[in-house]
Amino acid sequence: MAKVLVGLSGGVDSSAAAAMLLEQGHEVAGAFMKNWVNAEGLPGDCPWESDLEDALAVAKKLGIEFRVIDLIDPYKARIVDYLVEGYRSGITPNPDVWCNREMKFGVFLDYALEQGFEKVATGHYARRRDLANGQGAVLKGADPNKDQSYFLSLMTQRQVAHALFPVGELLKPAVREVARRHDLPTAGKKDSQGICFIGEIKMRDFIRHYIPDSPGEITDTSGKVLGRHDGLHLYTLGQRKGHGVASPRDGMAYVVIGKDLGRNRLIVGWDEASTPGLYAERCVIGTLSAINEPFDTPRRIEALPRYRAKPEPCRMAPLPDGRVELTFEKPQRALALGQICAFYEGGRLLGGGVFEEIG
Numbered sequence: 001m002a003k004v005l006v007g008l009s010g011g012v013d014s015s016a017a018a019a020m021l022l023e024q025g026h027e028v029a030g031a032f033m034k035n036w037v038n039a040e041g042l043p044g045d046c047p048w049e050s051d052l053e054d055a056l057a058v059a060k061k062l063g064i065e066f067r068v069i070d071l072i073d074p075y076k077a078r079i080v081d082y083l084v085e086g087y088r089s090g091i092t093p094n095p096d097v098w099c100n101r102e103m104k105f106g107v108f109l110d111y112a113l114e115q116g117f118e119k120v121a122t123g124h125y126a127r128r129r130d131l132a133n134g135q136g137a138v139l140k141g142a143d144p145n146k147d148q149s150y151f152l153s154l155m156t157q158r159q160v161a162h163a164l165f166p167v168g169e170l171l172k173p174a175v176r177e178v179a180r181r182h183d184l185p186t187a188g189k190k191d192s193q194g195i196c197f198i199g200e201i202k203m204r205d206f207i208r209h210y211i212p213d214s215p216g217e218i219t220d221t222s223g224k225v226l227g228r229h230d231g232l233h234l235y236t237l238g239q240r241k242g243h244g245v246a247s248p249r250d251g252m253a254y255v256v257i258g259k260d261l262g263r264n265r266l267i268v269g270w271d272e273a274s275t276p277g278l279y280a281e282r283c284v285i286g287t288l289s290a291i292n293e294p295f296d297t298p299r300r301i302e303a304l305p306r307y308r309a310k311p312e313p314c315r316m317a318p319l320p321d322g323r324v325e326l327t328f329e330k331p332q333r334a335l336a337l338g339q340i341c342a343f344y345e346g347g348r349l350l351g352g353g354v355f356e357e358i359g
């Protein structure tokens with residue numbers, strides 16, 4: 001049995017996680033991380049105060065110690081700045097994946113260890129197993145509709161060694177049942193949406209607050225002007241809606257297929273396999289994180305280029321500069337620089353990295 005600090009977000013999953021850990025006989029305390037406060041008055045609803053109340057009510061009901069930890073400054077430095085810088089430089093950042101590595105299993109885990117806890121638990125739908133060599137492994141969650149292992153793909157072995165994911169063993173209805181059985185006030189709460197800190201604030205409004213619009217032309221690949229954009233950072237490869245260019249072809253939409261940074265032009269094309277720039281078979285992944293074995297020999301794996309994508313078979317080969325090259329069996333649509341790619345073998349998460357070159 002271990003001394004566990006569980007991250008209580010005020011949602012049903014982490015509430016049930018705390019209850020399960022108690023049932024398993026662990027010594028449990030709960031903590032709410034204060035990550036971001038809408039001090040800048042962005043339009044939208046930021047429900048952290050009611051989430052904090054819910055987390056506190058759950059801890060009370062379970063009779064566990066509850067702490068509020070102010071991580072606003074490290075969150076700004078590690079997540080908000082990464083997000084804004086990413087958009088500014090024209091890539092597509094993924095703050096949810098980064099948050100697990102830098103905050104929940106970074107700053108928060110360090111705090112927990114310092115305070116004498118042995119483990120940090122969260123309500124993620126993933127499973128943790130001990131390997132014969134003593135290492136911890138991460139498997140996909142038992143509920144295929146809820147699996148969140150993708151978001152854990154940049155975790156290190158040290159982080160996994162101290163992590164627990166109790167609800168990952170269950171299907172979602174069984175998780176709600178745990179919360180009901182313990183009469184937790186969050187049992188019927190609907191699942192949270194969106195980026196962990198932005199809450200109900202629209203990403204577009206958030207970005208616009210930090211990066212001024214920089215309007216330019218929208219063209220096709222021949223350079224013909226089809227419309228105007230508000231700033232290249234507001235668009236992502238493969239994006240169908242929001243660019244405002246109507247399609248003259250029935251059943252065939254214009255999608256974003258590239259950005260010409262030099263001329264501040266957004267390039268659109270047809271959403272079809274033959275469109276240059278939209279599909280790629282090959283890519284280079286850097287900023288790698290290997291949970292168990294290093295990626296130093298060529299092998300066949302499955303890759304998830306984005307959350308909720310289908311696992312795609314591919315060949316992974318190490319490069320002399322320490323990164324890896326992936327060659328997919330089938331061309332992949334809209335792989336975006338900056339996005340996270342998670343690697344799997346069967347149901348086991350091998351790790352992941354960042355798309356640094358495409359095509």
Ligand SMILES: Nc1ncnc2c1ncn2[C@@H]1O[C@H](COP(=O)(O)OP(=O)(O)OP(=O)(O)O)[C@@H](O)[C@H]1O
Pocket residue numbers: 006007008009010011012013014015031032033034035104121122123124191192196
């Ligand atoms: N502000 C927070 N304070 C403490 N822990 C948090 C916080 N936000 C998220 N977590 C932890 O990270 C886990 C995954 O976060 P995510 O935002 O994906 O929540 P979720 O899947 O909606 O789960 P939940 O139902 O518990 O909110 C949560 O289950 C919780 O353990």
